[in-house]
Amino acid sequence: MASDNSTLLAASEISAANVTESLAANQALTEKLANLPAILWSNREFLLLEGRIIFTAMTCIYVGSQAALRRPPSANPAKKGKKGGRKDQDKEDELVQGLLPSDAILLPIMAGAVLTGLYYLIKWLDDPEILNKILRAYFSIMSLVAMSKLLADSLHYVTGFIFPTVWLAKNGRLYHIDSSKKGQWSVNGDSTEQVWDEKKKSPFPYWWSELSASDATNNLLWEIRHLLTEEWTVRLSIHGIMHQKYKVKFNDILGIVLAIQANIVYYMTQSTFLSNLMGYSFCYTGVILMSPTTFATGTAVLFGLFFYDIYMVFYTPYMVTVATKLDVPIKLVFEGPVKASMLGLGDIVLPGIFVGLCLRFDLYMYYYRQRKFVPVELETKDETSGQVVTNTETQRMVVKPDYINPQGQWGDWFWSTRFGKLSTDTTPALKAATFPKPYFHAAMIGYLLAMVVTLVMLLVYSHAQPALLYLVPGIVFAAWTTGLFRGELREMWSYTEDGSLDTTDTIVEVDGDGNVINVVENKDETKDKKDGINGKNDDEAEDKSGGKGDTKASTDASPDNESSKRDVISNGEAGEKDNSGAKKKLKGYPVFLFSIEVPAPSETSEA
Secondary structure (H helix, E strand, O other), rough: OOOOHHHOOOOHHHHHHHOOOOOOOOHHHHHHHHHHHHHHHOOOOHHHHHHHHHHHHHHHHHHHHHHHOOOOOOOOOOOOOOOOOOOHHHHHOOEEEEEOOOOOHHHHHHHHHHHHHHHHHHHOOOOOOHHHHHHHHHHHHHHHHHHHHHHHHHHHHHHHHHHHOEOOOOOOOEEEOOOOOEEEEEEOOOOEEEEEOOOOOOOOOOHHOOOOOOOOOOHHHHHHHHHHHHEEEEEEOOOOOOOOOOEEEHHHHHHHHHHHHHHHHHHOOOHHHHHHHHHHHHHHHHHHHHEEEHHHHHHHHHHHHHHHHHHHHOOHHHHHHHHHOOOOOEEEEOOOOEEEEEEEEEHHHHHHHHHHHHHHHHHHHHHHEEEEEEEEOEEEEEOOOOOEEEEOOOOOEEEEEOOOOOOOOOOHHHHHHHHOOEEEOOOOOHHOOEEEEEEHHHHHHHHHHHHHHHHHHHHHOOOOOOOOOHHHHHHHHHHHHHHHOOOOOOHHHHOOOOOOOOOOEEEEEEEOOOOEEEEEEEEEEEHHHHHHHHHHHHHHHHHHOOOHHHHHHHOOOOOOOHHHHHHHHHHHHHOOOOOOOEEEOOOOOOEEEEEEOOOOHHHHHHO
16 A cells, blocks of 8 residues: 555545635634534534544444454463464564654655655646546555455454354353354353253354254254354465465455455446445555554654644645545545545544554553562572572562453354343453453544544634544543553553563562562573574584585475475485385475365264
């Protein structure tokens, strides 16, 4: 996505051109505000239109922030080789693009350069339709990944509502839906014994759990659930180039197919609905993939664009001209019976990444409060006597809690809560999904109030308003004020997503109140230093070893170790002997492979 997509546009003046015709040009602000109730009543349709924009923008930020959750550094890191998805989660975390403090200067400059270039290009062409066609083709290609992600995740959410894993009955009993055994069970009283309900034969919750259907129909429903919820394994192998394995679901593949079709239809019809859908996709993936890294960096970046937005809207014709002349998915357009209004994607993405940071900080603090300080004995060497002494005075090791992924629990939460309260025997993932979110809620409220103020100023002044003028102070002050009242400004300032907080076996000093005074030792840093020394020694040994070391290195560096061994054998050796002395039979290997493997059928279906 080009930089102008996330920074160019503010609320348009299209819909407010004739709203305040009855007001005199020289009226003071107080007089205009006094007439505001009458203006609001006479423009009810316009207010409903703007309400749709505000609701849509907040929904994009809310859903994108939830999807941007990942393991915080206050929880246990994934253990290498451990199954359960935690290792894959860490691989996804590496894809997040963190902003730097210098971006507070670079982003406004780059956005201004692109905006100015587009303005003069439109003036030079005289007819922007040629530019619109080029940009439509560009965005149709660039939005494939973003739209695929949005559509696939939307299908996952819908699947979670149709096929939840738990649901709460009227009698207060929580039922668990077991896909492998094609049945539903609950816990009997205070015991942990699973009690299976023979009447509930369908994979649906509530009344539909006892659906009157044939065994063949119920088996088909269970297979559909299995198809939509289980992961598939996609393998792509090209000899000597790559060997990759991906975990996908049926909804992911369906999302890609739907995204391709939507882009083709958009390019042919220029549909406003599909243009907005592409805009939602850019906002959704932008909030997921971008991170301000720290609250200080996020604040600096937003205020840099805050001044850029004011200048471009109030003092130049660039922003309004580009917003109204270009018919491409760099804005959300809503059309009413008489009027239309639009909002730039930058007014969603830029505040959205800060709101997403607030939600991840809430998750960080949730695990941060669960950490424990375990007394440890530190062995230090006395320089005078040379003896080893044990020091246990205020030294503690930080033990972090294990991380539980809270994503994908919306369907379970809907079916297993009553008046917003969870059952006592609900799943750990559902409990983790309901962690306190004070900073996130404060930022969302700040965004809502700022959007309302933007709307009021649009009506009062009948001029395009730079939305970041109101959005940036709204969410930034809401977040920092929350930290001030909660006494957590220190944690906010020190919080970072650059990986430096993601440490294990940290030894700290604590005071009488349990507060950390100083970090005594960090095992990760000590290990890195040792690894650096060992690596240097290994390099020296390799240099001394000559050609043998080079031959071994070239063999191990191959993308496919087994393939490399076979290559060596085929070049000079007839085979390889095992412990019994017999030669092992060499197997072939794929030169090109593309496969999709579905999960194994359940035991009951095999029977």
